[in-house]
Amino acid sequence: METKSFDHKVEESFNCELPGSSRSDNDSGGKNLPGAPVIEVINVKKSYTLGDMEVPILRDINLTVNEGEFLAIMGPSGSGKSTLMNLIGFLDRPTDGKIMIKGLDISELSDKEVARLRGLEIGFIFQTFNLIPRLTALENVELPTYANAREGVDTRKKAKELLNMVGLADRMHHKPGELSGGQSQRVAIARALINDPAILLADEPTGNLDSRTGCEILGMFTRLNKDGRTIVMITHDPEIAKYADRIVLVKDGIIQSNWSKLE
Numbered sequence: 001m002e003t004k005s006f007d008h009k010v011e012e013s014f015n016c017e018l019p020g021s022s023r024s025d026n027d028s029g030g031k032n033l034p035g036a037p038v039i040e041v042i043n044v045k046k047s048y049t050l051g052d053m054e055v056p057i058l059r060d061i062n063l064t065v066n067e068g069e070f071l072a073i074m075g076p077s078g079s080g081k082s083t084l085m086n087l088i089g090f091l092d093r094p095t096d097g098k099i100m101i102k103g104l105d106i107s108e109l110s111d112k113e114v115a116r117l118r119g120l121e122i123g124f125i126f127q128t129f130n131l132i133p134r135l136t137a138l139e140n141v142e143l144p145t146y147a148n149a150r151e152g153v154d155t156r157k158k159a160k161e162l163l164n165m166v167g168l169a170d171r172m173h174h175k176p177g178e179l180s181g182g183q184s185q186r187v188a189i190a191r192a193l194i195n196d197p198a199i200l201l202a203d204e205p206t207g208n209l210d211s212r213t214g215c216e217i218l219g220m221f222t223r224l225n226k227d228g229r230t231i232v233m234i235t236h237d238p239e240i241a242k243y244a245d246r247i248v249l250v251k252d253g254i255i256q257s258n259w260s261k262l263e
């Protein structure tokens with residue numbers, strides 16, 4: 001996928017109107033959706049065992065995310081949003097039910113195949129950035145390619161291009177401790193994109209950022225989505241969620257509502 005340069009001009013009086021991406025309720029942003037399903041969550045249950053008690057967190061989740069879609073997941077604290085995202089990104093396994101990524105049933109894959117699918121097709125972005133402190137921005141972006149990389153890609157060159165894309169060409173050799181929160185999250189976005197994944201999973205990506213910086217990050221997401229990337233983003237902020245094509249509300253272990261502006 002082509003990498004484009006983002007414009008980081010900040011307007012004098014702040015508002016989060018993203019040109020061409022702030023959509024009205026019935027505006028699909030020029031996208032032709034739905035595409036093929038890339039994520040299918042089918043009858044998924046997840047419980048945790050505490051002592052000898054089984055605590056159900058996700059009771060019965062069914063969710064399909066189509067190629068090129070921008071989905072926001074909302075819900076009260078503790079409702080299981082991160083749990084669901086970790087299941088979609090195979091950081092955890094469901095107690096019951098199945099998850100399919102690009103038509104592949106994860107439970108039928110070997111550990112090695114799962115690791116490869118995750119490494120190549122899923123980019124994670126976390127609220128707390130999760131950068132490695134002793135590595136530079138450039139090394140952090142390159143890190144996922146040590147485990148999995150696409151053939152024939154010059155990963156150093158690609159990492160530099162991505163850092164340039166997120167406006168950090170001049171911070172490549174800085175370590176996370178020398179970067180602001182917004183800069184750190186931009187490094188994390190570049191890292192998530194290094195293997196050109198089909199899916200971006202973001203768990204409260206703007207949760208630790210001021211609203212202006214959060215808006216810049218959101219601007220990047222909407223542009224990445226316009227370029228065809230499927231995005232699933234957890235947020236508690238309705239102002240942020242409104243930029244998604246569809247919002248699902250997770251509550252009491254199920255999806256309580258599923259609201260789309262594309263239908």
Ligand SMILES: Nc1ncnc2c1ncn2[C@@H]1O[C@H](COP(=O)(O)OP(=O)(O)OP(=O)(O)O)[C@@H](O)[C@H]1O
Pocket residue numbers: 048049057075076077078079080081082083084
């Ligand atoms: N490893 C674990 N063992 C036991 N319980 C857990 C574990 N991980 C999460 N939980 C519980 O599962 C529930 C859902 O947690 P989760 O982190 O998915 O919530 P969330 O919706 O992301 O909340 P928040 O908005 O605060 O981030 C919580 O009650 C939490 O205590």
Ligand SMILES: [Mg+2]
Pocket residue numbers: 081082083203
């Ligand atoms: Mg969470």
